[in-house]
Amino acid sequence: MSRIFAFRRSENPADRIVPPSGFTARLTSFTAAAMAFLAVFALALSLASGKLAARWSEALAQTATIRVSAPAAQMETQVAKVLEILKQTPGVASARALSLDEQKKLLEPWFGPDLPIDALPMPRLIDLRETAQGFDAEGLKNRLEASVPGAVFDDHSAWRKPLVAAAQRLRTLGLVAILLIAGATAAMITLAANAALAANRPVIRTLRLIGARDTFIARAFVRRFTLRALAGALIGTAAGMGAVALLPAANEAGGFLTGLGFTGIGWLLPLTIPPLAAIVAFLATRTAAFATLKGLT
Amino acid sequence: MIEFQQVAYSYGGGELLTEITLRLPPGSFHFLTGPSGAGKSTFLKLCYGELHPTAGRVTVDEADLRKLSRDGVALIRQRVGVVHQDCQFLDHLPLAENVALPLTVTGRPVSESDLGDLLAWVGLKPLSDHLPPQLSGGERQRAALARAIIMAPDVILADEPTGNLDWEMSLRLLTLLIELNKMGKTILIATHDMNLIRNAKSQVAARVLRIRDRRVQLAGSDL
Incomplete structure (x- = not known):
């Protein structure tokens, strides 16, 4: 970051033509910092809920259970019958009756x-896995x-679908928040x-009258706001990443809330926020500057 | 150099200038005179494209100001130095940097010694570090002249350059403009100060344009 400030201090002639603006400059940086901080959390939320949706889908996908209830004497034949049916069913990769243990x-x-x-009178459970085609x-x-009235087919997707949909919706909301x-x-x-x-209209007018080109005048403003947004976003992102890192560690039972955070290479993702903030500031200021300049001859 | 062809300018209700056809040849020295509100400033603004004529066309070196791109206009302004009636500076920069501004904004190097010579020539060297708001009206006018000529323009337009000056200072400014004219620059000065015009005529072949009945006419030698 010190390099960025050194860059700002550098004697660029275009920087000096716009009067220093003191307090309002800090407001821009503060806004960028706050937005970057929020963006880090929105990003963490998206990633976590995306991960959750993927985990649930993966764990539950392509598995199903069949529950066989029958009088103890008929149990073994019933189970064997079900396994026979499953063997003939296309799309079933494997089927296995769970042992009593x-x-x-x-x-x-x-x-x-x-x-x-x-x-x-325990029902027996048959665990089956489907092939990729299902x-x-x-x-x-x-x-x-x-053929086996006592067998109840329990398709996991029936209860996993709303959970996965909720997690996916949460991820979408996170992305919308980022946008x-x-x-x-x-x-x-x-x-x-x-x-x-x-x-600074009088300054801009004067510059125009002594022959400054639009790009030169615009650059002075664009540079200033881009650097302010970048500096602010760097601080905000660092603070946001720190806050996420300090969240209690995720564990299996905690599920989704404590799973908010980045893992491994995911930590690199929030680092894209400062450059993106700078690009947004660059485009916004440039558009505003050229719109203003158009009004001056 | 600068040419008007059937130029008219009107705003809001009425026509301010009409049927102007004239030419300011290179190296010429012109005064523009007429009563207040007759359109002297408007005429000057038409010369460097701050205003566009409502009819006819203004060309600088054959280039139609209206048809030029914004960058094209900027280039013309680098070759036409203007001393405005109310000279505007960047108030947060010291005088020397303000005078050098046309070089700065076009990315040209500023030679400290040339800048020093120029400031000395307009008598402002001791005030180099002062901020524009600290300067008197006369000092501002001379600073504006220095800024107008630092790019070595072909044309210098001055709008009431002696408006804020006492007679002695007015003569000094006139002398500076005459010197520039002798170096080959085209000069156009809008003023209603007849004494200034008479004084100039004794030193240089100056011609007088007069605005009368919305038209710009070449005045006779009788003043």
């Missing part, structure tokens, strides 16, 4: 380790109903630049 383990968190599972869930359901922040930054810098241009 495995089922016991699944129930442990709820009933404790001492559950006399053998004494209970299978016809409706057809399978009908076939099972017809809004960029737009608001552009609007605020345009306002600030217009105020500066209006305040």
Whole structure:
């Protein structure tokens, strides 16, 4: 950052022709800093919810469960029947009946380790994985109903879809927030630049009359506002990244809220905010400057 | 150099200038005179494209000012030095930098010694570090003249350059303009100061344009 300030201090003739503006200059930087700070969070939100949506889809996709309820004596034949049907169903990659021990383990968190599972009329679970093409869930359901009435097909996608949709919506909202922040930054810098241009109208008029070209005059303003926005955004981004880094660490159980943050190469993403802020400021000021200059002969 | 062809200028309600056809040849020395509000400043503004005629055309070196791009107009203004009636400076820059401004904005190097000579020539060397608001009216006019000629323009237009000056200072400014004319510059001075015109005529072949009935006419030698 010191390099940027040194760059600003450099004796560029175009810098000196616009009078120093003191307090309002700091307002522009402050605005850019605040916007960059918010942008970091919006970005973190987008990334986290995007990750969440992907994780849920991946974990639940292409798996399904079939629950077989039957009197104990018929259980084995029923299960074998279901497995036979699954074997003939196109799109099913593998199917496997869970052993009693495995089922016991699944129930442990709820009933404790001492559950006399053998004494209970437990349904058997069949875990199946589909191939990439998937299978016809409706057809399978009908076939099972017809030949094994005690089998209930449980398609995970039924309850995973709204969750994934919610996570995806959250990611979209984050991206919309980033776009809004960029737009608001552009609007605020345009306002600030217009105020500066209006305040310096006599200077601009004088420069025009002594033969300065539009690009020269515009450059003086554009440079100033671009550097201010860049400096502000650097500070805001650094603060935002610091705040995200200091959030409590994510863990499996915490799910989504504590998962807000960047991981690995994701930390590089917020670093694009300062240059983007500078580009937004550059375009906003340039447009404002040329619009003002057009009004002068 | 500067040529008017059937130029008219009107604004709002009425016509201010009409049927102006004249030519300011290179190296000529002209005065422009007429009552207040007759359009002297407007005439000068037409010469460097701050205003565009409502009819006819103004050309500088064959280039129609109206048809020039904005950069083209900027280039013309680099070759036409103007001393405005109310000279505007950049108030946050010292006098020396203000005078050198035409060089700065065109990316040309500023030679400290040339700048010093120029400031000395207009008698402002001791005030180089002063800010424009600290200068008197006369000092501002001389600073404006220095700024107008630092680019070595072909034409110098001056609008009431002695308006704020006492007689002694007026003569000094006139002398500067006459010296420039002898160096080959085209000079046009708008003024209503007849004494100044008479004084100039004794030193240089100056011609007088007079605005009367919205027309610009070449006045006779009788003054």
